[in-house]
Amino acid sequence: MDSVRSHLNEYVTALGRSPVRDLFEISLDPALISFAGGNPAPELFDVDGLAAAFSAVMATEGGRAMQYSSTDGEPEMREAAAKRTTEMGVPTSPDQLIITSGSQQGLGLLSQTLINPGDVVLAENPSFVSALQAFGLQGAEFKPVDTDEAGVIPEALESAIEKWHPKAVYLIPTFQNPTGITMSAERRRQVADILAASDTWLIEDDPYSELRFTEEQQIPISADQRLDDRAFLCNTLSKVLSPGLRVGWVRGPAHVLERMSAAKQANSLQTSTIDQLAAAYYLAHNDLQAKLDGVRAEYRARRDAMLEGLREGLPEGSAMTEPEGGMFVWARLPEGHDASALVYDAIRAGVVFVPGAPFYIAEPDPRTLRFSFVSNDPEHTREGLSRLGSVFDRG
Ligand SMILES: Cc1ncc(COP(=O)(O)O)c(C=O)c1O
CATH class of the missing domain: 3.90.1150.10 (Aspartate Aminotransferase, domain 1)
Incomplete structure (x- = not known):
């Protein structure tokens, strides 16, 4: 028809x-x-802790919690997100991130902000389907980077960058979805070296690293300061607090965050005010760790x-x-x-x-x-x- x-x-x-x-x-x-x-x-x-957080916010700031709010996120939540990211080994101030409605929205906004139809995105093969959907909606073409039990193979990344001139590399280095594989510290350094010498954005997705069963804390690739002008770190409260809350954030270079904020206005205006205030209250009054x-x-x-x-x-x-x-x-x-x-x-x-x-x-x-x-x-x-x-x- x-x-x-x-x-x-x-x-x-x-x-x-x-x-x-x-x-x-x-x-x-x-x-x-x-x-x-x-x-x-x-x-x-x-549930009890979150119920107490919602009640406290409604009792003290009900009007604000029910109102429209800023696109980039409420100050308390940006502060809490910056503190968490810093504790994960990536020193971050609140103005280096924007709040998103889960990290999925972060991936969607990054896609809209960075990708033109036909741009190549490198990713682990297999990778997180909903991220592939987000980049696919902008007409990205995907190329695989070979991996082994220690994550992305540096030589494979280097040659893929040389061959495909990708716009971005999308990686889930810690407890990857779907494989559960974690990139070793040595590999992270090698990947950072390669990306620092390239002209490629890094989109690093890290929803799972706090769900670790060993003492070893995995430091995101984005912690390497050489990547400050090209790395985006997506994070979320979904896997550690509640996915129903829909609160996540993206850390990245300020001039790109400003454009992402414009894209977010076009998408959804803002992230839920009450969810942000309750999440920030919860994080301030509870020992999440x-x-x-x-x-x-x-x-x-x-x-x-x-x-x-x-x-x-x-x-x-x-x-x-x-x-x-x-x-x-x-x-x-x-x-x-x-x-x-x-x-x-x-x-x-x-x-x-x-x-x-x-x-x-x-x-x-x-x-x-x-x-x-x-x-x-x-x-x-x-x-x-x-x-x-x-x-x-x-x-
Ligand atoms: C790798 C990865 N990134 C992002 C997300 C999306 O999480 P959120 O609930 O924060 O949107 C998930 C959820 O399964 C995931 O596995």
């Missing part, structure tokens, strides 16, 4: 759907055990149960990552299996996982699949994996 009603924007028309979002509704069925979503465990949310200790211990136990169950339950000849934090394990089934073809068999057997193929920007490996280990306690993880066992045997 050739009418104006069928002529949508070409990039929206071509946009792939996130398999995670498509399985979201299905995975809400309480009869199913879901390993699909990137959802923090709801029973570990500090102390609370996270409990979350980390529980997630670690859940990770252990998942790895143990997968070691027993995956077919002979499978491989998997062993993440030291974050939310995801990435597995590869033996030759001849197709994870996408098994999804609906798995749902019939009462369990949901996400097939790996849609996460790839090139050469999708149909044998891969992603498991979230945080959503279920060890007992449910064991039960879910035993349900999957029969599906893999048939596959």
Whole structure:
């Protein structure tokens, strides 16, 4: 049908759907055990602490909390975001960042601000589907950078930059989504050297680094001051406090943040005033790190149960990552299996996982699949994996 009603924007028309979002509704069925979503465990949310924060804000500043507010973020939240980023090893003042409605909005605004149709974006292969959607909406072309168990391979990055002259490099160096892989400190230095000598933006996405199960703190690549004029660090409260809040931020060079702010006005005017004030109040009146200790211990136990169950339950000849934090394990089934073809068999057997193929920007490996280990306690993880066992045997 050739009418104006069928002529949508070409990039929206071509946009792939996130398999995670498509399985979201299905995975809400309480009869199913879901390993699909990137959802923090709801029973570990500090509901009482957040309720107290919202009440206090409404009691003392209700009118302000209910009102429109600034595009770049409320001063208290910018202050809190700068403090958190500094504690993560990247010295930051409030005027070096803008608040966004989750880091997904940060990725969307960066895409609108930096990318023209046809610009090349380098990314890990596989990578976070919703980031690929955000860049895809601006007509970006993706090229993969080879990785191994220590993250991006520096020589591969160097030659990809030389070959493709990318506009930007998008990386998730810590507890990557979907693989759970973490880039080593040595690699981070090498990547920073390469980017410092290049003419490429770095978009560093870091939602998971505080969910670590070892003592070792991963310092973002953006901490390297040589990159101050070209690095964007996206962060969020989603995985450590609540994704329902929709509060994140982007740290980057001031002249680009100013343009992102103009793009944000066009998109959404602002981030929710009450969410920002409540989040800032919460961070000022609670020791989030102390609370996270409990979350980390529980997630670690859940990770252990998942790895143990997968070691027993995956077919002979499978491989998997062993993440030291974050939310995801990435597995590869033996030759001849197709994870996408098994999804609906798995749902019939009462369990949901996400097939790996849609996460790839090139050469999708149909044998891969992603498991979230945080959503279920060890007992449910064991039960879910035993349900999957029969599906893999048939596959
Ligand atoms: C790598 C990565 N970046 C960004 C996001 C988006 O998080 P937010 O809730 O802050 O928009 C996610 C969520 O799953 C993610 O995994």
